[in-house]
Structures are given as structure tokens and as C-alpha cells.
Amino acid sequence: MAKITKRSEDYSRWYTDVIMQAELADYAPVKGCMVIRPNGYAIWEKIQSVLDRMFKETGHRNAYFPLFIPESFMRREAEHVEGFAPECAVVTHGGGKKLEEPLYVRPTSETIIWAMYKDWIQSYRDLPLLINQWCNVVRWEMRTRLFLRTTEFLWQEGHTAHATEAEAEEEARKILQIYRTFAEEYMAMPVIPGQKTEKEKFAGALRTYTIEAMMQDRRALQAGTSHNLGQNFARAFDVKYQDENGELQYVWATSWGVSTRLIGALIMTHSDDQGLVLPPRLATLEVVVVPIWKGDDEMSQMKEAAHRLADSWKGKLTYHVDDREGYRPGWKFNEWESKGVPVRVELGPRDLQRNEATLVRRDTGERTTVPQDRILEAIKDLLEDIQSSLFRRALEFREKYTFVVDGYDEFKEKIDEPGGFFLVHWCGDRACEDRLQEETKATIRCIPFDRPAERGRCLLCGRPSDGRVVAAKAY
Ligand SMILES: [Zn+2]
Incomplete structure (x- = not known):
């Protein structure tokens, strides 16, 4: 790969x-x-x-x-x-x-x-x-x-x-x-x-x-x-x-x-350095099950156990059992990670013996072992948790890189590194907006609906402004 x-x-x-x-x-x-x-x-x-x-x-x-x-x-x-x-x-x-x-x-x-x-x-x-x-x-x-x-x-x-x-x-x-x-x-x-x-x-x-x-x-x-x-x-x-x-x-x-x-x-x-990360609500495949075996004897037993486990999810989850032969489990893990499947279920001989399975979440890599008779609920809970923690993480990231800036020099220093959203005062004049773009390649992304009224001075010309806009470099 x-x-x-x-x-x-x-x-x-x-x-x-x-x-x-x-x-x-x-x-x-x-x-x-x-x-x-x-x-x-x-x-x-x-x-x-x-x-x-x-x-x-x-x-x-x-x-x-x-x-x-x-x-x-x-x-x-x-x-x-x-x-x-x-x-x-x-x-x-x-x-x-x-x-x-x-x-x-x-x-x-x-x-x-x-x-x-x-x-x-x-x-x-x-x-x-x-x-x-x-x-x-x-x-x-x-x-x-x-x-x-x-x-x-x-x-x-x-x-x-x-x-x-x-x-x-x-x-x-x-x-x-x-x-x-x-x-x-x-x-x-x-x-x-x-x-x-x-x-x-x-x-x-x-x-x-x-x-x-x-x-x-x-x-x-x-x-x-x-x-x-x-x-x-x-x-x-x-x-x-x-x-x-x-x-x-x-x-x-x-x-x-x-x-x-x-x-x-x-x-x-x-997404991360391993590949695609998808929020569960938009993932077309929610779970992949990877049975793990050593010799041929174990193989048929583990394949069968994996299908038996997953078959009970029909209509309740979208899943796939990856029982391909000739690929090592680690290779399969990497492949499904790069495709963004939110939850992986690993099922090895020891798990089977204990009536358990291992759940691995795509977003954090965290592993948990759950009893097989509670696995459906555990996956459902995990999917919801992944959905909400992806949002939370993205929001924290945005907040970390959102800066309230009043000086043009500070703006110019920070716009490339670290970059982010800059809440700045703007007089409303097109000339200042053009200049901002020419000199920094940043644009005014929007005048937020919920911006508080706040008196200030335009980042570029110093004339009065009554609220902040979001400026950033954009795609
Ligand atoms: Zn201005």
C-alpha cells in the first residue's frame, strides 16, 4: 500500500x-x-x-x-x-x-x-x-x-x-x-x-x-x-x-x-496521517470486522465466528466482514483505516474463547474489549461518541486558532504562521478590503450574524467600526 x-x-x-x-x-x-x-x-x-x-x-x-x-x-x-x-x-x-x-x-x-x-x-x-x-x-x-x-x-x-x-x-x-x-x-x-x-x-x-x-x-x-x-x-x-x-x-x-x-x-x-476519517453519520460503512487466525484450522473457525457475530447486526448497522485470505491482519487494519471506517472489530481465538471482541475507534485508535452479547450497543455508543468528539475536537481547534487582533502588524505576522481566523475591525470600505487582500492574501470571510456590537477602529485605515469581521486565507 x-x-x-x-x-x-x-x-x-x-x-x-x-x-x-x-x-x-x-x-x-x-x-x-x-x-x-x-x-x-x-x-x-x-x-x-x-x-x-x-x-x-x-x-x-x-x-x-x-x-x-x-x-x-x-x-x-x-x-x-x-x-x-x-x-x-x-x-x-x-x-x-x-x-x-x-x-x-x-x-x-x-x-x-x-x-x-x-x-x-x-x-x-x-x-x-x-x-x-x-x-x-x-x-x-x-x-x-x-x-x-x-x-x-x-x-x-x-x-x-x-x-x-x-x-x-x-x-x-x-x-x-x-x-x-x-x-x-x-x-x-x-x-x-x-x-x-x-x-x-x-x-x-x-x-x-x-x-x-x-x-x-x-x-x-x-x-x-x-x-x-x-x-x-x-x-x-x-x-x-x-x-x-x-x-x-x-x-x-x-x-x-x-x-x-x-x-x-x-x-x-x-482526516489524519493514516488517511480518511469520516464522521459516522456520513460513513457508508460503519463497522469492519477482521477475524484473526494463525493456521488453517483456526481460519475456518474464526471466519465462521466473525460472520455469526456480524450477521446479528443486519438492518441495524452497515458492516463488512473482511475474511480475505492472503492478507495479514495488520495490512487489513491499515487499509480500512485509510478508508475511514469509524469502528473496527477485531476477533481473535482468545477473544472467541472468552466470548469477547475488541473494538478499535478510527478517530483516536483507542481499543476496548467488550462481551459479545453487548457488542451491538457498544458499537452504537461508540459511533455516537466518535460523531460528537470529532465535532468537539474540530471546534477546539478552531477556537485555538481564532485570534482577536487590533494591529495590522500583528495581523501580518500571524496570518501565515500560525494562520487561522482573525477577528478584526473593518470600516466597511471596499478600498480597505482590497488592500487587505493585496497585501496579505487574506479575505474577509464573513460578517458573523452573532457578532457583538463593539466600537473599534478599522485594521487598515483606523476609521470607526462597530463590530468585528472574520478575516482569513481561504480555499
Ligand atoms: Zn478601513
Whole structure:
């Protein structure tokens, strides 16, 4: 088995090694694209199934819109086209002929969806319209990294239409709360919810909300965004509804999305030098059982005992009995560790004699011996404990590397080493934000929702500020 580079040696190689070793993804023959392999796709399916349920519980329904968007649609919303056109793939030929109008491969679907909403929305009775789509999108990236930034990626994009600004605002915030719950309770990844600055908001939005997570190299990763689009797309596509008084009004909109990038976030939040670490709630395989034997006589006995033990978990746990011959137990342990299986059960002749088994947790390597008649409960308890301790550990890590800083010199000293989240005062001026990025490569990640009111002076220009923002280097 190939070795995984240590995080301390080369973090970025470590990240790729973890992915390769766990067989989550591979580089595609097309530059900038990736193949998501079955182990990686299974994680995506888990993410999808949880989020899909959460969306449906809040009244959203799934639909599917075309991959191709007429160029003229893209051009209708000025900020939107300016933001996205440079990174779009454009189809100019089809069926061997030059097309009359070029077709953009969707970088996001606001335009084609709002072109349809014009037909579907006439009256206040048609609102709200709450639609989500699971699909792929293409953004022509120059510098790509598996899961984090690829030319084509998978995501969900919600697109909702509302009668009032207040409803659209409520929707955008409700979705961000769903993203936060998912990140914290399923991914075991603490996030800071907040608002993006004007500079960082979505092209065409009134306001963008985000959840920001800290990775193990202390960089920020934007894990999900939700946009209040105001009436921008309704105006661009002339989508009006008749209100209860018979007056025509423009519709209010939101859009929101998370992508396969979450898998990258998952890897960089929890994994270690042995490979992938998965929070149990997103692990497709919760337990692996490895029977241990010496001679052939022991082999059949131990194999049988392992299957007998695991068979009683059917429908209660996802498990696999690794009874392959010709591999040493230690080799198997390493392999399942690198694939991130949360709990390993070791069953040797002595365990069998005593009616016991040994449980090993992936996150800490800690071993415990349990009686076989209580093993199911013990595994269930262990899975819950791993889930909560992964979250706790990530939160402690984030807190350790979150700094309240008032001086620009101190900021510049610390931004590379140790790096982290910096809570700094900012006057709100774009010029200071640009300067921060130029001089330090850090960006303002968000204006946290729950920041306390606090008078201070802008880190860059010294003008007054009434609260702190989160600044960090980011993926
Ligand atoms: Zn300033």
C-alpha cells in the first residue's frame, strides 16, 4: 500500500494522498475534471439524502432544467454575466453546424430558471415557488484541486420565488440554518454563519449568506451559500405577479447551493496521517470486522465466528466482514483505516474463547474489549461518541486558532504562521478590503450574524467600526 504523506511535511500532497488511498476520486483525462469513484460517490449520496430530506421537510420540491443556457439569457442580468462569463464554457457548434446563438454550459441556473418562472408565475397564488435541482455545473477553473475546485462539479441549487422581500429574506436565512445544521450535526464540522461583504457576494445578489469552516491547515473554506437575490432576476426576466389588490408586482428571489466541495471540507476537517476519517453519520460503512487466525484450522473457525457475530447486526448497522485470505491482519487494519471506517472489530481465538471482541475507534485508535452479547450497543455508543468528539475536537481547534487582533502588524505576522481566523475591525470600505487582500492574501470571510456590537477602529485605515469581521486565507 502506498504511503500517505504527513500533513506536517506537505499538506497539499497529504490531501491528495488521502483521496487516492481511500479511492474517493481520480484525475480525469480532461484537464481540471475529476472522476468521483464509488467510495467518494457513496459519501455524496449520503450528503444528498440527508439534505434532500431537509429541503423537502421545508416545502421544497426537485425539478430539472437544461444544461444549456442561451447566451442572451446570460446577458440579461448585468452583474451576473460580468461575474460568470469569464469562467463559462460556451458551445458554438451542434450537429456539425454553427449555432445561431451560442449556448452556455450552465455555471449556475438562475437565468434559465427565471425564464421559465415568467410562464409559471402569474398570481400571488402561485407563490411561493420552492424548487431545488441536483445537477452538475461547469466553471472553467485554471487552478484545480480534487473536490475543492474542479471545472465540472456536482451540486444542488435551490431557486425560490416569493411575494415579499421579507419572505425571500426569511427563506435565505432558513436555508443557511439548514446548511449549518447539516455541517455541524452530520459533517461534525463547526461553521461560522454570516453575511458576505459586497465584494464577495454572489454576482447578481442583494445579499449573500455563508457558512465558513476552518480546515486543519487553518485556512477558511466556504462550505455553503444562500443568496437573497432581491428583484434583480425578476426584473431581468420580467417576472411579475398580480397581488391581492390586482396590482402587478415584481417577484422576490433566492438561490442557494452546496456542492461536492463538502467532501473536500470533510476530508480536511477530520482526516489524519493514516488517511480518511469520516464522521459516522456520513460513513457508508460503519463497522469492519477482521477475524484473526494463525493456521488453517483456526481460519475456518474464526471466519465462521466473525460472520455469526456480524450477521446479528443486519438492518441495524452497515458492516463488512473482511475474511480475505492472503492478507495479514495488520495490512487489513491499515487499509480500512485509510478508508475511514469509524469502528473496527477485531476477533481473535482468545477473544472467541472468552466470548469477547475488541473494538478499535478510527478517530483516536483507542481499543476496548467488550462481551459479545453487548457488542451491538457498544458499537452504537461508540459511533455516537466518535460523531460528537470529532465535532468537539474540530471546534477546539478552531477556537485555538481564532485570534482577536487590533494591529495590522500583528495581523501580518500571524496570518501565515500560525494562520487561522482573525477577528478584526473593518470600516466597511471596499478600498480597505482590497488592500487587505493585496497585501496579505487574506479575505474577509464573513460578517458573523452573532457578532457583538463593539466600537473599534478599522485594521487598515483606523476609521470607526462597530463590530468585528472574520478575516482569513481561504480555499
Ligand atoms: Zn478601513
